[in-house]
Amino acid sequence: MRVESIDALVIGGGPAGLAAAEALAGAGRAVVLAERMPTPGRKLLMAGKSGLNLTKREDPAQFRAAYGATAPALSPMLDAFGPAEVEALAEGLGQPVFAGSTGRVFPRAWKASPMLRAWRARLEGMGVAFRTGWRWTGPGWRFDAPDGPRALAPGVVVLALGGASWRRLGSDGAWAGWLGAPVAPFAPANGGLRIAWSAHMEPFLGRPAKGIRLTAGPLTSRGEVVLSREGLEGGGLYEVFPAVRDGAPLMLDLAPDRSEAALAGRLSGKASTANLLRRAGLDPVRAALLRELSGPPPRGPALAARIKALPVPHEGPRPMDQAISTAGGIRFDALDEGLMLRARPGVFAAGEMLDWEAPTGGYLLTASLSTGAWAGRHAAAWPGPPPG
Incomplete structure (x- = not known):
């Protein structure tokens, strides 16, 4: 199998992956984004069917409190890319926003699809190469691609593979078994x-x-x-x-x-x-x-x-795959301050892969974008050898 050498690899085309790709490309890195689904942002598109809640306007301390015990770990990232930056991202993609009576922020178009189309076009204009239908198959940088098995040799990697809910939309948590990093067990969050x-x-x-x-x-x-x-x-x-x-x-x-x-x-x-x-x-x-x-x-x-x-007597949570999001994931003590895996130098992680949870209301998307941008910026500055 021919191995293709590339500069920077992002695996996962959800919000965290797109934010990481933009940060890398903005720093001058040549980015390949591999996404297992035919198009990126499938889970975001589903969320947008009932109105895409981008973020929330509220007191910063109250906003941080939504992340519970993980708020201290996320705070530097939210300081760098928080609710104001999420709104600016949407506005910069030609999607004016408005805030409802509760402070929740939505695009005026209400849906996710216009924003996703504009974002992909902007990233492609920055040189990001999208490889859709590419499924990462485990250790090493090998993929099942539409034209057969492929292998990449990247200079740096950002993983944005999602949690373990809504498998049909691309996130199944299978990576937890082969990543080689401490992973807190997955559990349903924002579920019924x-x-x-x-x-x-x-x-x-x-x-x-x-x-x-x-x-x-x-x-x-x-x-x-x-x-x-x-x-x-x-x-x-x-x-x-x-x-x-x-x-x-x-x-x-x-x-x-x-x-x-x-x-x-x-x-x-x-x-x-x-x-x-x-x-x-x-x-x-x-x-x-x-x-x-x-x-x-x-x-x-x-x-x-x-x-x-x-x-309220009940029979427990509905299955994890039906939950909006998941708790669990890569523990923060397994990552350095730039979200690089301590056990895998040159490999960074972002989004729902990390061990945090928050309620709906704009918190989920904000933290996904925030951690993606943070991981992308630190990956862009990675001076070390290519990840194995």
């Missing part, structure tokens, strides 16, 4: 919970329960959940998902704007349960959720207490 609904919930499936508070262990969120056919999902759940995944009970407050005492006052009297729930301010979806999860609702003060602290 399995609940076997009774038949009377059928009219409510697919509808959101809005304006609730969710609590699991030390985590709490205020938002909504969607009653899917499989169970629960949605942004409110994703913020507390790490604690639920680790075994903490999930509790719902269906009336977070009223105290338990105020609710008890509204729930006195001999009215029907349906009328009492209306007095409590519960819409039909939250009322159905209460009946489903608590059995026959109690009366009086006990009903107020149940509305304020409703336990």
